[in-house]
Amino acid sequence: MSDSSAKSRPRFHRAYSFGIVTAGLFLVSWAGQFVFQAIAVRNEADQHGSSFSWSEFFPQFLSSTFENWQSEFLQLIWQAAGLMLFYFWGSSQSREGEERVEAKVDALLEDRGIEPARFVRDMRARADGKS
Template sequence: MRILRDNGLTIVLLGLFAGSIIGQWIAGWNVEMEEAHRHGQAVLSLGAYTVSPEFLSSVFENWESEFLQMAAYVVLTAVLVQRGSAESKDPDAPPRDTDIQESKPGAPAILNWGSFWRALYARSLGLVLGLLFFLSFIIHWTQSARVAAQEAIAHCEATFTEAGALPQ
């Protein structure tokens, strides 16, 4: 039971994530099955739907907005001040992380690698969230273009790529 006590937050968040992604997976598959029946097309299996552009586009569309919000929040709370907010630095307090150059016992080794690496480490959360937003954006964009191309082909229209319409 100690593992549950010591890792409760991680376990609950992983459970919530799993529940939400499974819910989106099953609900999206049901919508795709209804669309296929309505258009007289073959129905995708649940496994095929998992790697389909429809599912990937919807998942990464959601993740894109979440990573953008988190990246903006992390970066803005690091830079801007809101008096009285627990998330904001106190405008009257001395600068935080003035001792980041000092090597303390148990500190990450990267802090001893030089000023560039300390600066990178100090901004790592914002950078990682920005990178995750960018990757989610690219995957959402490419998979949405694939969905649009498939729909265009189904309706005998000009097909699309990530860059736009192509002549037939």
């Protein structure tokens, strides 16, 4: 690896800072869930006159963890995939955005003294190789 490529690449902690922070927050929250659920299970066992059992706690902990993950990931996937599908299908919101951008481009062309319809024809002709 040359010196110039080594200098242009950011250090690991800078390049992956978002992932590192996200992983750190995940681990802290998961550890918090573990501790507080263990306390709740121990208190419940004490109330019922039984003793705390790790073999009973771990299935509960893993079950609640996967239940939370399933709920959150399904919501996230639906939001990302659903929004992508609606944008692809041309929902009213995505059409509105395209119309606004097109109107702004037309206004800029007119401001420069260029007729938007002629500009489109010229660009299509160039794309077809008819310049």
